[in-house]
Amino acid sequence: MIDLYLGMASPATLSFNAVIAFLGGIGAGIITAGMAPVIEMLFHYTTDITLLELANLDRPILRRLMLEAPGTYHHSMVVGSLVEAAATEIGANPILAKVCGYYHDVGKLKKPLYFIENQSDGRNKHDKLAPSMSALILIAHVKNGVEIARKHKLGQVIVDTIQQHHGTSLISYFYEKAKAVKGEDGINIDDFRYPGPRPQTREAGLVMLADVVEAASRTLENPTPSRIQAGAKPDQQDLFRWAAGLLRIDLERSTLDRQKLQQDIKRHPSPPD
Ligand SMILES: [Fe+2]
Numbered sequence: 092m093i094d095l096y097l098g099m100a101s102p103a104t105l106s107f108n109a110v111i112a113f114l115g116g117i118g119a120g121i122i123t124a125g126m127a128p129v130i131e132m133l134f135h136y137t138t139d140i141t142l143l144e145l146a147n148l149d150r151p152i153l154r155r156l157m158l159e160a161p162g163t164y165h166h167s168m169v170v171g172s173l174v175e176a177a178a179t180e181i182g183a184n185p186i187l188a189k190v191c192g193y194y195h196d197v198g199k200l201k202k203p204l205y206f207i208e209n210q211s212d213g214r215n216k217h218d219k220l221a222p223s224m225s226a227l228i229l230i231a232h233v234k235n236g237v238e239i240a241r242k243h244k245l246g247q248v249i250v251d252t253i254q255q256h257h258g259t260s261l262i263s264y265f266y267e268k269a270k271a272v273k274g275e276d277g278i279n280i281d282d283f284r285y286p287g288p289r290p291q292t293r294e295a296g297l298v299m300l301a302d303v304v305e306a307a308s309r310t311l312e313n314p315t316p317s318r319i320q321a322g323a324k325p326d327q328q329d330l331f332r333w334a335a336g337l338l339r340i341d342l343e344r345s346t347l348d349r350q351k352l353q354q355d356i357k358r359h360p361s362p363p364d
C-alpha cells in the first residue's frame with residue numbers, strides 16, 4: 092500500500108504531506124499539553140505530568156517544610172520513598188503514592204514545634220498543655236493540610252489523601268493521659284480521634300501504613316520488619332491488619348491474574364493476629 096502510494100505521489104506531494112504530518116504531530120502535542128490542565132480542572136483529575144511537577148523538591152511548599160519543619164520534611168521524604176516502592180510492588184501508581192507521601196503532613200507547617208520530630212531542643216511543648224488541647228492541635232494538622240493543599244492547588248487526589256492519612260485512628264498517648272486525670276467517664280474518646288475518613292485508595296492506604304511504620308521505626312533501636320510489627324501499639328496493629336486487608340481486597344479486585352495475586356500475597360503476609 093505504501094509502495095503504491097510512493098509510486099503514485101509526486102515528490103512535491105510527498106514533501107508537502109511530510110511537512111503536514113510533522114506539523115500535525117507538533118500541533119497534537121501542543122493541543123494535548125494545553126488541554127491537560129483544563130481536563131484536570133473539569134474532572135478533578137491529576138495527570139502523571141502534574142504529579143511529576145509536584146514531585147520537584149524545589150516546590151515552594153516543600154522548601155518551606157524543609158526550613159520550618161525539618162523533622163517533618165525528613166519524615167515525609169522517607170514516607171514518600173517507602174510508598175513509592177510499595178506501590179510499585181502491588182501495581183498501584185508509584186508516582187502518585189510518592190507525591191502523596193511528600194505532602195501528607197504539610198498541615199504541620201502551622202504549628203511545627205508541636206510535633207515531636209521537630210523538637211530538637213528536647214523541650215516538649217505539650218508538657219504545659221491539657222491532653223485534650225494537645226489532641227486538638229495534632230488533629231488540626233489534617234484540616235490545615237487540606238487547606239494548604241487547596242491553596243497551593245495540589246489537586247483533589249492529594250487533598251483526599253491528606254484528609255484520609257490518619258483515618259479514624261486514636262491518639263492513644265493523649266487519650267490515656269486524659270483518662271488518667273479525668274477517668275474514662277470524664278472524657279469523650281471521639282475527641283481524641285482523627286476525623287477520617289479511612290483511606291479510600293491503595294495509595295492513601297500505603298501512606299497511612301508507611302506513616303506508622305516510619306514513626307515506629309524511629310522509636311526502635313534496631314528496627315527490623317518483625318520488630319516494627321511486634322512493637323506497634325494495639326491500635327497500630329489494628330491498622331496494620333486493616334491496611335493489609337484493604338490492599339488485599341484491592342488486589343483481588345484488580346486486573347492481576349490469580350497466580351500473580353497468590354505470589355503477591357505470599358510475599359506480603361498478614362501481620363500476626
Ligand atoms: Fe499526619
Ligand SMILES: [Fe+2]
Nearest residue numbers: 166195196302
Ligand atoms: Fe506523617
